[in-house]
Structure formats: structure tokens, C-alpha cells
Amino acid sequence: MLEFEFRTGRVRIDLAKCKECSTLACVKACSLYGRGILRVKGGLPALAVPEDEARRLCIECLACEVQCHLHGNHGASIELPMPEG
Ligand code: SF4
Numbered sequence: 001m002l003e004f005e006f007r008t009g010r011v012r013i014d015l016a017k018c019k020e021c022s023t024l025a026c027v028k029a030c031s032l033y034g035r036g037i038l039r040v041k042g043g044l045p046a047l048a049v050p051e052d053e054a055r056r057l058c059i060e061c062l063a064c065e066v067q068c069h070l071h072g073n074h075g076a077s078i079e080l081p082m083p084e085g
């Protein structure tokens with residue numbers, strides 16, 4: 001599992017599912033719409049920057065999750081805790 005936090009939530013990427021994915025749509029999405037936080041390493045998505053940088057850089061665009069679900073193998077999910085109250 002590849003996981004990192006951003007300011008209001010967390011990105012979780014299930015690398016077991018990524019092994020069955022040929023598109024790496026999450027990496028392309030982050031490069032096109034996000035901040036290039038993800039890269040390909042050994043055929044799987046990986047962080048392109050240190051974890052604290054990722055937390056700062058991620059703009060919470062959700063593109064990695066959306067494109068993964070459209071074109072990938074449902075490995076990426078973004079957790080956004082519901083505000084209390
Ligand atoms: S698009 Fe989804 S399934 Fe494919 S490598 Fe990225 S996170 Fe994994």
C-alpha cells in the first residue's frame with residue numbers, strides 16, 4: 001500500500017491492484033492536473049517527492065482517483081473525513 005496524507009485527507013493506493021493495471025492513469029493524472037507528486041517506479045506508482053513535500057504540494061484535485069476509476073484498476077482512493085458537527 002502506498003499512502004500519504006495531504007492537508008485535509010489521505011491518498012491510498014493499493015499496489016496489489018496496480019500490478020494488474022497497464023495504464024498508470026493516476027500518475028498521468030497527477031502530472032496533467034495535479035502537481036506531479038506521483039511517478040512510475042518498477043512499473044508501479046510511487047511518490048516522486050518526500051512525504052512531507054507531497055503533503056504540501058497535493059492540491060486535492062482528486063484527479064488520481066477519478067482517472068484510476070475511469071481508466072485504471074480501482075487502486076487509488078482518497079479519504080476525506082467528514083467534518084464534525
Ligand atoms: S491507475 Fe489506479 S490501478 Fe492503475 S496504477 Fe494508478 S492507482 Fe494503480
Ligand code: SF4
Pocket residue numbers: 011029030031033034035036037038057058059060061062063064065
Ligand atoms: S489529489 Fe491531485 S495533486 Fe494530489 S496526488 Fe492526486 S492527482 Fe496528485
